[in-house]
Amino acid sequence: MRVIADLCLVPLGVGLSVSKEIAVCERILKEAGLETKLHAYGTNIEGEWDQVFDAIKRCHEALHAMGVPRISSNLRFGTRIDRAQTIDDKIRSVEEKLAT
Numbered sequence: 001m002r003v004i005a006d007l008c009l010v011p012l013g014v015g016l017s018v019s020k021e022i023a024v025c026e027r028i029l030k031e032a033g034l035e036t037k038l039h040a041y042g043t044n045i046e047g048e049w050d051q052v053f054d055a056i057k058r059c060h061e062a063l064h065a066m067g068v069p070r071i072s073s074n075l076r077f078g079t080r081i082d083r084a085q086t087i088d089d090k091i092r093s094v095e096e097k098l099a100t
Contacts, residue, residue: 001049004087005077008042011063012070025059037087046087
């Protein structure tokens with residue numbers, strides 16, 4: 001089953017900047033073959049259910065292995081079975097309505 005997820009992963013105990021840790025997670029998501037769109041407070045992820053959730057688990061594991069003592073993540077996700085829909089489809093639909 002396909003899923004579109006919005007992941008906000010926050011490494012705690014590593015200082016004010018977390019861009020190094022987020023870059024590690026972005027690489028993991030890309031290496032998993034997932035479609036992603038990084039945004040200011042998280043990442044949209046698109047792919048098969050098991051691949052998405054396995055990659056998120058690997059993000060946590062990799063950051064803990066780097067010495068991050070604590071990670072807080074928020075995850076929103078949705079599925080649909082009536083038709084195929086991508087992240088870009090969802091964005092394009094709103095942009096089209098804004099243009100009118």
